[in-house]
Amino acid sequence: MIQLTRLPALGDRRAKYKVLLDGQSAGSIRDCEVQDFPVAPGSHCLQLRAAWAKSGQLSFEVPPNKIAAFECRTLITPFNAFVMLLKSPWAPWMDLCMVETDKTTH
Numbered sequence: 290m291i292q293l294t295r296l297p298a299l300g301d302r303r304a305k306y307k308v309l310l311d312g313q314s315a316g317s318i319r320d321c322e323v324q325d326f327p328v329a330p331g332s333h334c335l336q337l338r339a340a341w342a343k344s345g346q347l348s349f350e351v352p353p354n355k356i357a358a359f360e361c362r363t364l365i366t367p368f369n370a371f372v373m374l375l376k377s378p379w380a381p382w383m384d385l386c387m388v389e390t391d392k393t394t395h
């Protein structure tokens with residue numbers, strides 16, 4: 290199983306992020322939510338999208354009976370959105386990272 294936590298943000302708090310697991314839609318997550326997504330043990334890829342924005346693609350392993358935990362947040366703030374658009378409109382606009390956890394599945 291994976292657990293995804295979306296950290297609070299001002300830049301896009303109303304946007305819903307689409308969760309892509311192994312290239313397929315697995316659901317969505319809103320600002321300040323924690324969502325669990327079932328996956329089999331083994332190798333997987335995770336990416337987030339919202340309209341034209343996206344995160345980088347993250348590859349990871351899920352051990353048997355363990356939970357792989359992730360956090361995501363926007364890189365956009367009301368103060369830097371224009372600068373980021375000019376700098377690189379195709380760069381990831383969301384941060385996605387794996388976090389340490391000792392959680393196990395039941």
